[in-house]
Amino acid sequence: MEAIIRTGDGGPEVLQLSEVPAPKPTATQLLVDVHATALNRADLIQRRGGYPPPPGDADILGLEIAGTVAAVGRAVEGVSEGDRVFGLVGGGGYAAQAVIDYRMAMPIPDGWRFEEAAAVPEVFFTANENIFTLGELAAGEAILIHAGGSGVGTAGIQISHHAGANVFVTAGTSGKIHKCKTLGAIEGINYKTADFVAEIEHLTGGEGVDVVLDFIGAPYLEQNLSILKTKGRLLQVGLIGGATAEIDLGTLMRKRLKIIGSVMRPQSIDEKIAITQRFVDQWLPELKNGTLKPVIDSVFPLAEARQAHTYMEANRNFGKIILKLK
Numbered sequence: 001m002e003a004i005i006r007t008g009d010g011g012p013e014v015l016q017l018s019e020v021p022a023p024k025p026t027a028t029q030l031l032v033d034v035h036a037t038a039l040n041r042a043d044l045i046q047r048r049g050g051y052p053p054p055p056g057d058a059d060i061l062g063l064e065i066a067g068t069v070a071a072v073g074r075a076v077e078g079v080s081e082g083d084r085v086f087g088l089v090g091g092g093g094y095a096a097q098a099v100i101d102y103r104m105a106m107p108i109p110d111g112w113r114f115e116e117a118a119a120v121p122e123v124f125f126t127a128n129e130n131i132f133t134l135g136e137l138a139a140g141e142a143i144l145i146h147a148g149g150s151g152v153g154t155a156g157i158q159i160s161h162h163a164g165a166n167v168f169v170t171a172g173t174s175g176k177i178h179k180c181k182t183l184g185a186i187e188g189i190n191y192k193t194a195d196f197v198a199e200i201e202h203l204t205g206g207e208g209v210d211v212v213l214d215f216i217g218a219p220y221l222e223q224n225l226s227i228l229k230t231k232g233r234l235l236q237v238g239l240i241g242g243a244t245a246e247i248d249l250g251t252l253m254r255k256r257l258k259i260i261g262s263v264m265r266p267q268s269i270d271e272k273i274a275i276t277q278r279f280v281d282q283w284l285p286e287l288k289n290g291t292l293k294p295v296i297d298s299v300f301p302l303a304e305a306r307q308a309h310t311y312m313e314a315n316r317n318f319g320k321i322i323l324k325l326k
């Protein structure tokens with residue numbers, strides 16, 4: 001089958017379209033003809049040699065797929081050849097065929113294109129798990145979502161707004177901030193031209209926010225803690241700016257704060273099935289009825305994975321970058 005492989009660790013030039021053996025489904029897996037997959041920031045890290053797939057998962061990049069079922073393992077129930085499915089995978093998305101545990105494969109809603117389905121799993125699962133399952137954001141609370149124009153940001157803004165929270169974002173351009181507002185953000189802060197701590201204090205009348213969803217890490221840690229209200233929660237989901245920082249633990253104690261970190265990829269199949277189910281119960285109906293939407297920035301053919309990576313690395317996307325195979 002055709003797949004994008006890495007010829008080494010490095011920049012987009014290490015990505016190459018090649019012929020590789022197709023995967024074989026285990027008893028509980030589906031073999032899927034992939035019609036669309038999507039980029040995630042983690043793919044850039046894996047391309048450079050970090051963020052390895054969990055044991056047993058494909059070394060090929062790609063954390064989510066949408067396609068049609070080509071074959072089913074002998075213990076699979078309720079899914080048949082030809083069904084249109086989408087879901088999260090541990091790896092292997094940038095390929096003509098991929099395997100997925102049948103309990104993590106969701107039926108693609110009627111009327112959806114494969115590109116729309118491929119834009120959903122990683123970012124909506126990540127946003128839901130962090131903001132609600134771990135962060136316990138409640139209606140009427142305030143949340144600051146950094147990198148509001150990221151894939152995860154665009155999902156997080158929508159679900160937080162829909163849940164009745166007051167959503168603030170940071171982003172690097174006024175164009176991205178404008179688009180974040182169309183998704184439900186009350187206000188956006190251009191972190192390149194303004195101090196987000198001073199802006200949040202101003203926007204919240206000095207109160208601060210209940211939850212911060214952060215991908216930047218070390219350079220923002222102290223500032224994030226400073227804008228949290230008493231009993232606030234910081235969700236650490238990415239480390240774009242660095243991993244090591246010093247904080248005043250007194251702040252943590254005085255304000256009774258929680259810092260919660262998580263990574264989805266290495267979690268067990270059972271945990272990922274539960275993550276999938278929470279998304280299906282909570283948000284899939286709202287996506288089906290159009291209240292929420294997958295935010296697609298651009299679509300590249302699989303053969304142009306290099307260009308797609310260069311585009312993401314330049315921070316040009318608002319929402320998801322799709323790779324289309326068929």
Ligand SMILES: NC(=O)c1ccc[n+]([C@@H]2O[C@H](COP(=O)([O-])OP(=O)(O)OC[C@H]3O[C@@H](n4cnc5c(N)ncnc54)[C@H](OP(=O)(O)O)[C@@H]3O)[C@@H](O)[C@H]2O)c1
Pocket residue numbers: 039040041042122123126147148149150151152153170171172173176191215216236237238239240241262263264265312315316317319
């Ligand atoms: N823990 C998990 O399970 C998990 C799962 C999925 C994703 N993630 C993490 O979530 C983050 C978003 O992923 P994604 O795929 O949605 O990303 P994405 O679409 O590539 O968006 C990332 C955005 O971050 C902003 N950015 C880049 N460098 C920055 C910096 N130094 N300071 C401030 N902002 C910066 C850029 O927007 P601007 O133009 O606004 O600067 C960029 O477009 C990544 O860190 C990823 O690793 C974690």
